[in-house]
Amino acid sequence: MQTERWKKIDEVFQSALDCNPTARAAFLNSSCAGDSELRKEVESLLASYEVGGFTNSPGPKEGAIILERRTGPLMAGRELGPYRIVREIGRGGMGVVYLATRADQAFERLVAVKVLACGLEGEDTVKRFRSERQILASLDHPNIARLYDGGTTEEGLPYLVMEYIEGEPIDQYCAARKLNVSDRLRLFQSVCAAVSYAHWNLVVHRDIKPTNVLVTKEGVPRLFDFGIAKLLGPGGDPRDGTMTALHPLTPEYASPEQIRGEPVTTASDVYSLGVLLYRLLAGRRPYRAEAASAGALEHAICEEEPEKPSIAVLRPVEAIGETGGPREVPEGSVDKLRHRLAGDLDNIVLMSIRKESRRRYTSADQLSDDISRHLNHVPVTARPDTRSYRLNKFIRRNRNAVIAAAIVFVTLVVGLAITLRQAHVAGQQRDRARLEHAKAVRMNAFLKEMVGYSGASGISPTHKHDATVEDMLDDAAARVEKELSDQPEVRAEMLATIGTTYEGLAKYDLASRYLGKAYDLNVKLYGLDALQTGGVMWQLGNLCYLTGDYSGAAAWFQKAVPIYRKHANDPDIEVRSLVGMLSDAAFVNRAVGNLDEAEALWREALTYGPRLPAENHAQAITPKTFLAQLYLGRGDVQRADALASEASSELRTWGRDRFSLGQSLIDLGNIRRAEGRYSEAQLLIQEGTDLYAQVQGANHPNVAFGLTSLAWAYYDDGKYDLAEEAARRAQKIVDNLPSGSHYRAGVYGALGLSLNKTGRSKEAERLLREALTSLQQNTPRQSYPIAFALGNLGECLTDQKRYAEAEPLLIESYETIKSIHVPQSPMLREAAQRLVNLYRGWDKPEKTGIYAAQQPRPN
Amino acid sequence: MSPPGEITGLLADWSRGNETALDRLLPLVYDELCRLASAYMRKERSDHTLQTTALVHEAYLRLVDSPNSNYETRTHFFAVAAQVMRHVLVDHARARKRAKRGAGAPAVTLSDVALLSDDRAEEVLAVNSALEKLSEVDQRKARVFELRYFGGMSVEETATALEVSPVTVARDWRMAKAWLRRAIEPDSQHAN
Secondary structure (H helix, E strand, O other), X not given: XXXXXXXXXXXXXXXXXXXXXXXXXXHHHHHOOOOHHHHHHHHHHHHHHHHOOOOOOOHHHHHHHHHHHHOXXXXXXXXXXXXXXXXXXXXXXXXXXXXXXXXXXXXXXXXXXXXXXXXXXXXXXXXXXXXXXXXXXXXXXXXXXXXXXXXXXXXXXXEEEEEOOOEEEHHHHHHHXXXXXXXXXXXXXXXXXXXXXXXXXXXXXXXXXXXXXXXEOOOOEEEOOOOHHHXXXXXXXXXXXXXXXXXXXXXXXXXXXXXXXXXXXXXXHHHHHHHHHHHHHHOOOOXXXXXXXXXXXXXXXXXXXXXXXXXXXXXXXXXXXXXXXXXXXXXXXXXHHHHHHOOHHHHHHHHHOOOXXXXXXXXXXXXHHHHHHHHOOOOOOOOOOOOOHHHHHHHHHOHHHHHHHHHHHHHXXXXXXXXXXXXXXXXXXXXXXXXXXXXXHHHHHHHHHHHHHHHHOOOOXXXXXXXXXXXXXXXXXXXXXXXXXXXXXXXXXXXXHHHHHHHHOOOHHHHHHHHHHHXXXXXXXXXXXXXXXXXXXXXXXXXXXXXXXXXXXXXXXXXXXXXXXHHOOOXXXXXXXXXXXXXXXXXXXXXXXXXXXXXXXXXXXXXXXXHOOHHHHHHHOHHHHHHHHHHHHHOOHHHHHHHHHHHHHHHHHHOOOHHHHHHHHHHHHHHHHHOOOHHXXXXXXXXXXXXXXXXXXXXXXXXXXXXXXXXXXXHHOOOHHHHHHXXXXXXXXXXXXXXXXXXXXXXXXXXXXXXXXOOOHHHHHHHHHHHHHHHHOOOOOOXXXXXXXXXXXXXXXXXXXXXXXXXXXXHHHHXXXXXXXXXXXXHHHHHHHHHHHHHHHHOOHHHHHHHHOOOOOOO | OOOHHHHHHHHHHHHXXXXXXXXXXXXXXXXXXXXXXXXXXXXXXXXXXXXXXXXXXXXXXXXXXXOOOOHHHHHHHHHHHHHHHHHHHHHHHHHHHHHHHOOOOOOOOHXXXXXXXXXXXXXXXXXXXXXXXXXXXXXXXXXXXXXXXXXXXXXXXXXXXXXXXXXXXXXXXXXXXXXXXXXXXXXXXXXX
8 A cells, every 4th residue: 555645645635625726726736746647646536526425324314224124024034933934014012013924834824923022021921921821812702813822032022923814904994995884883893892702801902993903805803912012011001111112102092091001991992992983983083182292192182072073074184094084984975974973973982982981881892782772773872971071070170089089979979869769769658759859859959069169169289189078078068067957868868978988088087977977867867777777887887897996896787787687678778788788797797706607697698699780790709708718717728718719710700890800819819828739829819919900000009918918929838039029019019108008017027028038137127127117007006917017027036046036026926816816717826836936946845835736727 | 132341342352453353243233223223113103213323322322331431442332333334234235236136135125125226225335345445545534434424423423433533534534535436436537
């Protein structure tokens, strides 16, 4: 390389470019004097420079896009198990979909392989992924794409193998074929059937949108991606921080509860179906929000009232993917379409997409049924949202207070409805009818004023939320005293309602005051053995139970139970209340040690099962789980297991109360744990906990309760690391709860002992002491939770050979449990075992005598 | 993903003249860039605001950045990334040519082919071979060109990466352009 020469060329070239073009020739003359070679070279380069080029680098855009595309083709030809990837056929927020063939079969079968975009971390998640996948694979319905298989790629990305469907998204299918409204409705009903089938199998889709509903050439809609959104969710919630890759790209079809990150239920699918129907009928989205901004759309979904589809069709097509331009209008013209949508179809669609999930159709079937009614020209059940509109507005404005407010309003509205109905039927009892009617009118006015009151007060969301409800209740209470003095029947009912609401808000003093007044008034009005009086006794009993006054509670129930029994066959008795009261009475009896009486009461509750209305069917089953707990407490593990198994399988078959199913699975798991069948226990408790998370949200304290049971199931199994992991997850939940919460103490107990077993005794001791402190805030010393916490700490200290410190704790724990539990109690046995371990470790075997006698005795 | 330490170590080896280190670096950086690009696309959807520069910065942060990594490491990393991009573009242009000739290159799909226009593909291939020659004449100018053209870096970024002044980069850039243009189309000056 002619380095010197090159340097010279470069120098002259740069200087020539730097100088004024007119002076360039002169510059070259002087600098290349006598070197024609140099001059030729520089001039050639200058000419080339003038030609230009290379200003537009391919790197920034084309290079990056090629890179991006490579991630697709890179997969081509790859084998995942028996499947060979052919090519990419689509990609979305959750991953990339490939066309693949099954390589190891005589005939070639095409499948779609979806590689999910986020990895599975932790053995637990992988296990969950696998079990969820099995549930999804069991879905077998003509309108649901089959899930065949799945696994993880070498890189650890989970993939699913699904039926390959050739078809087009349902909205495009309808638009391209210009289907009329009735055809669109019938097509949509097939989608409802698929969703309903999945719901009965306890699977929620979570992401219903046109691109997930393909219509085949034969005109059959097929849904896919059932529950995929949930597959990867640690608590089933795709909005958890770890799940950003799965955040839906467009929230358009997401329900308000999904947007807010609340638990996703079958009602969320009903909502998404409603938006889909809206799209199919009106070709528009339900809100006028800015098309460009996801934030504005999310706000609209949660806050704004959707437009009627018959009005929306007048809107110009704006958002991406909106259809319904002049050529696509289903009925030929916008006017005809408007006419067709107005009324029934407006109501059906708007009912499906109501903000509050409980006010939508309760199932996809109901939605579909209403469409059938419309198609058959029978009146539909959907009604425009008017009467309760203000109520809803109020609830939405005060979302934090919603639970408490709901208690008040639901109680009042239901009460009113019943009263009105009674007023109509009781024709032969003229006087009573008149009375009931007056009561109803009065209550109606009262209710209206209360809603008006809360609306007018202009409560800002920054207020402490309890204040809102309390103010309202206080106000109601004051007016009950003043304004209803001439209406003692109404007053009695209102007083009881207010008292029960305070009970629900844990304002026990106020609850006691109003329930007391209601009781006095009821006794005066109806006598001591009237059902009305019995109802208040029931609530007073619950109140005593909640405040720890078990004997007081037992006394109230001793009076209430015979009253209910006497009225058990009255035509207008609410069987739901009857069963609920018997069950509560059983709890109280169990608490005071009358186990035989508790058993009898639950058995009695079971006899009314067949009379319960369909929507309360769970109550016909749950007493079995309580009985199972009772038998477990007595050490009768076999009977407990039989009953709990029965209850879980019945609840699973019924399929409509996932919360109770979760509860019964956890119960059954705890029973299996007591039987030493640890791996079964772990699976059951895991499933139950997942259900809790689905129904109540991943961060509900009940989920922490499930995780604590899971931790113990691992702990007993000697798997301390897994126990710790479960307990840590529970810890994350309970650390947000008030310090006195009993949930926290339970979690800390399991976590503390797990840590203790793996050598972290210092942290263990700190947690166990904190559990104790936390419990002592609200719990009497002489109770099982405290005794258990003392025992845990004692065990921890025993393991650390701090015997002298452990001894008094373990003795107190044992004595407390002995005083409140039956002799066969496994908890008592555990407490005794801890003392035995202490004295053996301490080398004082002579002291083990009485405790060693508490060893398990086969029943 | 490889531990940051591994990449940093390889970068150091490479800067000490160990060429096998580069062989191991390229696929690692390539994988990360692919992964990031794919992640970007998922986020950005229809509007392709994808930028190589942003990708490279992010890849650097993910693969290398640590309290121990110094200025030099960063420079070397950027140089590797630009090489990766060059490789990607050239590879793609070649595949495109093969596909056009009908000699099927199965790993490239049709949508892929459309990513570079005919002219662009020709240019990339021609630049690539001319650049090899330029680096024999003046390695720094070839590096400047590589970083700017294939890496999509600005004058300032290139200056930082090569530890020279922006003025030098600007000058190297114009010489490289003139030299390469002439090397690719030796007759162009006669056409005028």
